[in-house]
Amino acid sequence: MKTAPPVTMAMPRPCPICGGVRLNRLLVGTDHREGLGGTFAIFCCQVCGHGITDPIPADIAAWYPSAYAPHARNDDPVQRLSMAALRRTAQGKRASGVVERLLSSATLGGPVPKGATVLDIGAGSGGAVQALRVAGIDAHGIEPGASAVAAAHQAGLTTVQHGTLETVTLPMDAWDVVRLHHVLEYLEDPIATLERIAGLLNPSGRLVISVPNLGGLGRRMFGASWDGLELPRHLHHFTRHSLERAVGDVGLRVEMSWTACVFGIFAGSLDARVHGGQRQSGLGQSLALKAVVFPLELAAATVGMGDALVLVARRP
């Protein structure tokens, strides 16, 4: 049995969520998603369970290949299904509990009236913005990846702006919904981002967050081979407790939270396990394997052990 190589934290840091100073090394992994290698540890806070990646690469941009999948214009069947479900949600046809557990990207945390303002942070190439605008929502997006923004503009989505919350000027107290779909885990300072978002929401506005679930069945089964880790691009690894605490600490009230599944994540993780943590190849792309393990992913989500956490919070 292989033993994990020794990893030393570059600099002792307290937990960025609760300030706890006792952190345990949970696992040591590598970049098996993009095959760029490296050795990284995840340290977990003994109080809130939050995980942090260590060390944080000095040049994080070097860990994003030009064809990084989340930045590409995605038009696969699961994405099309997700966006159709999001459009239905936006049209007032509230997604059922099963759909929200199947597709975390389909939720807006409740009904959204026509003309409502929705801000999608980390909008990628604008898939969600497009689905919402088709449904009559005044949807806007911001995205730091230049190629993703170029793809959005090419598709006619001029309301997707290039930049981050720090660089783009947005109206304060103005947004009915802010959507943060698989974004928070990439940020160096998620609390600072949540504070900014709390100031963007209008008095009845809500924030909808999805992140990978460090406490889910997938991570427990696959350990360092779990696809939800995305080392070293994911700098933060949330548990339900740490996510709820982070949102509460910026003055928002958690309205509901649940776990959802991420279609294909078990197949990708199994692939990483079989191939020794290197670049995914055949197994991770096998639709047959994805279909076989999907009932297990769904069952985990229904009992609160899914691979994604979804949380809806409001201004109090």
Ligand SMILES: [Zn+2]
């Ligand atoms: Zn903590």
